[in-house]
Amino acid sequence: MNPPSHDQLIAAAGLPRLEARMLLEALSGRPREWLIAHGPEPVDAGLAARFLALARRRLAGEPMAYLTGRREFRGLMFRVDEAVLVPRPDTEILVDLALALAPPEARVLDLGTGSGAIAISLACARADLRLCATDRSAAALAVARRNAQSLLGQGGAGRIEFRQGDWWEALPASARFGLVAANPPYLAEDDPHLASDLRFEPREALVAHEAGLADLQRIARAAPRYLEPGGWLLLEHGMDQGAPVRALLTEAGLSSVRTERDAEDRERVTLGRLNGGTDGRPDDPHRVTAILSGA
Ligand SMILES: C[S@@+](CC[C@H](N)C(=O)[O-])C[C@H]1O[C@@H](n2cnc3c(N)ncnc32)[C@H](O)[C@@H]1O
Missing domain, CATH: 1.10.260 (434 Repressor (Amino-terminal Domain))
Structure with missing residues (x-):
């Protein structure tokens, strides 16, 4: 034949x-x-x-990204495998907000970096930022390090400090950041998507106890200890989690708490800041929306 x-x-x-x-x-x-x-x-x-x-x-039903080994995020081509969540366009809002809010030369933390999509996008867009990226998974960190080398080059990859550990435990107690961004697991254990379109992605990147809120809660509660005065916390979450995540940030003592919506008008990123900053960046949340819409 x-x-x-x-x-x-x-x-x-x-x-x-x-x-x-x-x-x-x-x-x-x-x-x-x-x-x-x-x-x-x-x-x-x-x-x-x-x-x-x-x-x-x-x-x-396997995602194209795992079969081709790559996925584009904010115009950058990331290598991906089954150890990491496939980066989603939804997360681009989180990156846009971080770029708008991070003060010049800020130390910025990406908690739960996966493929490195957030930290590497920030490093590519802002040469002044000093970045740290963590994950509990050694396999995910290996993917993120490889992406940093291929997208930022040997020298540029050194701009991101990668650390392994369970959320804040990856960091020394003395660490402080001007901005912390995280897209943690936020699906409830019984979310029906886990059995269908999400079944090939790592469960530990997707699922959190307490109806999907457990990791968001752990991150929010300890955030004030690791934020500089005036520093921002930005959390991506599910579209029905805006109200509980605003409550978590408020209970943690953060101010200017508000939720940003995606293009389909769904609540997707909640942010708040630790009082005391005088860096001249916008702390009026309506101003943040104006920055994002280019006004
Ligand atoms: C939803 S994925 C986000 C990945 C990437 N930041 C993105 O937006 O594409 C969540 C990430 O958090 C990591 N993770 C889950 N539990 C963690 C924990 N307790 N401590 C640190 N990282 C954790 C997972 O390994 C995964 O890479």
Whole structure:
């Protein structure tokens, strides 16, 4: 039997053409234009077998990002594997807020960094920030370190200090930050998405006790000890968790507490600051919204 052509292989995958092409691009290392131009030419038998195996995994529901090994976030291409959550566009709001609020040359902490999406995006956008990124998972930190090297270069990667540990325990007691950002696990244990579209992602990146609030609570409660006067805490959370997370930040003693909404008008990031700052940055929460909307 003749080996299939690129075009025949893509058609045989049983996937949307775009997805099939993305898989073949990732496996062959050839850009899309090359695959289109060489569509009628035969494919190496080994490559065809590997492609069809990946296509079967995709048909079984595995995220494209794990099959291709990459996902774009804020215009940067992150390497991902099963050790990390696939970075979501939702988290871009958290990064935009952090960029608007972090004072010049601030020390910034990304708690639960996963692929490194938040810390590395901040480092790329603001050369003045001094960054620290933590995770409990050694495998996730290995992915984040690799991403820092490939996206920031050998020298740039040194701008992020990576530390392993359970939330604040990853840090020395003397550590202080001008801004702390976190996208912690916030799904309840019985969230139905865990059995469907999220079933391939690490459960420890997604699920928290107490209806999804346990990690948000641990982070909020101890935040004042690690914030500089005037420092900000920014927490991503589920769209129905705005009210309880505002209560957590208020109970922790933070001020200017408010929740920012995503493009679909859902509450997604709650922020608050430790009183006492005189850095001239906006502490009027309405001003924060104005910065984000470009007003
Ligand atoms: C929702 S993922 C976010 C990953 C990444 N920051 C992002 O936005 O794409 C949560 C991350 O928190 C980490 N994590 C979960 N529990 C933790 C804990 N107790 N201490 C530190 N990190 C934790 C997970 O390993 C995971 O990487």
